[in-house]
Amino acid sequence: MKNFFIISSLLDNDFYKFTMQNAIIKLFPLVKAKYEFINRGKYFFPKNFSKILEENLNNMAYLKLSNDEKKYLEKYCPYLDKSYIDFLDKYQFNPKEVKIFQKGTSIKMNIEGLWYRTILWEVPLMAIISELYYKLTGTKPFSDKKIQILTKEKIKKYKKLKVKIGEYGTRRRYSFNVHKLVLNLLVEEAKPIFVGSSNIYLSKFFSIKPIGTQGHEWIMFHAAKYGFNLADQIAMENWLNIYNDKLGIALSDTYTSKIFFKNFNEKLSNIYLGIRHDSGDPISFIKETIKHYKKFKINPNKKKIIFSDNLNPYKVQYISKFCKNKIIPIFGIGTNFTNDVGLPSMKIVIKMTKIFLRKKWISVVKLSNSKEKSTGEKKMIFIAKKMLSLL
Known part of the structure; x- marks a missing residue:
């Protein structure tokens, strides 16, 4: 498993993360955010999982937008203006924004930093965790x-x-x-x-x-x-x-x-x-x-x-x-x-939990139309439902 790096491009990510990043830079550049990994499926992670995960994160610090990738964005994504693509040209992941802890088979992970920077972590991290889990637990997918x-x-x-x-x-x-x-x-x-x-x-x-x-x-x-x-x-x-x-x-x-x-x-x-x-x-x-x-x-x-x-x-x-x-x-x-390969797909999420506004951290929640998809602190979920007359 040595040097098994899953993400090889800054753009191996979902497009909507970049469209939001562009909007945040222009409207809310000083806002800070916190995210948290949620192990909905209660998976047992193998020994040294966090170490190999951290190695993958550290490798992501070296990813940079290539000239070909920049040209692609200019051609295929005209709604992303030049100033944003120039920003992305200089952007690099900072692994210090991500803290990973493993105790036995349990993994905890928190992300914290300026929102416009931390927004790009969620999707590649999920992809890394998923692929690493399958590889380290020796699963056998369909051919x-x-x-x-x-x-x-x-x-x-x-x-x-x-x-x-x-x-x-x-x-x-x-x-x-x-x-x-x-x-x-x-x-x-x-x-x-x-x-x-x-x-x-x-x-x-x-x-x-x-x-x-x-x-x-x-x-x-x-x-x-x-x-x-x-x-x-x-x-x-x-x-x-x-x-x-x-x-x-x-x-x-x-x-x-x-x-x-x-x-x-x-x-x-x-x-x-x-x-x-x-x-x-x-x-x-x-x-x-x-x-x-x-x-x-x-x-x-x-x-x-x-x-x-x-x-x-x-x-x-x-x-x-x-x-x-x-x-x-x-x-x-x-x-x-x-992920239709003959194995159960992972029930994991990484969700924003707090925003730093008005000199304090404020908890954020999502209610959803399905109770199991709601995220956030129970107290704040109750307050949100009360304010929205959803109780």
């Missing part, structure tokens, strides 16, 4: 040939359904090699329906456009700064301040879709191209979304819903059938593409 067969079968099903699909699988992939293998098949065989990958490095490798917009932490920060009731609205308005009508997909479930729709006013509903569904019952959400658009006399058939909640061919078929002639569905498929 590459079987993974290819499974992926081709899924592509065939999605083509038959005539649905648009994207690949969102960086953070919980089995390995970089499996990720690359699957994406190669999507690029070669799913062209009519494939809209792109969230991974920038692999998108560059296959000369395709990366996809993604924003994550929950963008809205969680706004709740800490502006209050829970207005967080969704101000977060959406600030996004427009940076990107205008580009990257216009609104995230709907940071404080439940009920609160989101209260904030998604007529102006925002018209400007944003659509909404992302990431938790809760998809059919109820579709009905709620259509009702919301019709309230403002907006034609739902011209709006999109990006579905990204633990999808597989069965769920996609079920959802797309209900959406037909009602609203445009697009499916962001993650683990089912990059």
Whole structure:
């Protein structure tokens, strides 16, 4: 396992981390943040896991944007302006921002620093932990040939359904090699329906456009700064301040879709191209979304819903059938593409926990439409629900 380094490029990460980083640099450059690793699956980590993880982190300090990568961003990501790409050209990871502790088989990990810097750690760290865990515990996945067969079968099903699909699988992939293998098949065989990958490095490798917009932490920060009731609205308005009508997909479930729709006013509903569904019952959400658009006399058939909640061919078929002639569905498929290798996928997350504002650390929470996806301190979750009248 000596010198087994998983991340070999600054861009082996999800696109939405960079779009948020750009916005943070421009609007909130002095804000500090804390993140925490959450072992939802209660996994037992092998001896010396933290040591090999730290070696991987230390190696990431040497990653720099190459000239080819810079040219790729300029060509394929025009909404990232020159000043930001110049910033990224000088950016380097600082492993001192990450603290890892191992006691027996238990791992704890905390990230702390300026938000615009620490935001890039989450996805590559998750990918490293996942791949290292599988390798160090001696798991035996399906052969590459079987993974290819499974992926081709899924592509065939999605083509038959005539649905648009994207690949969102960086953070919980089995390995970089499996990720690359699957994406190669999507690029070669799913062209009519494939809209792109969230991974920038692999998108560059296959000369395709990366996809993604924003994550929950963008809205969680706004709740800490502006209050829970207005967080969704101000977060959406600030996004427009940076990107205008580009990257216009609104995230709907940071404080439940009920609160989101209260904030998604007529102006925002018209400007944003659509909404992302990431938790809760998809059919109820579709009905709620259509009702919301019709309230403002907006034609739902011209709006999109990006579905990204633990999808597989069965769920996609079920959802797309209900959406037909009602609203445009697009499916962001993650683990089912990059970690369908005959082993259980890891239930791990890294979440923002605190923001340094007004000279103190403020806890942040995500409520979600599914209780099991809520994160944050219990006391703060209770306060958020009380303030939002969700108790």
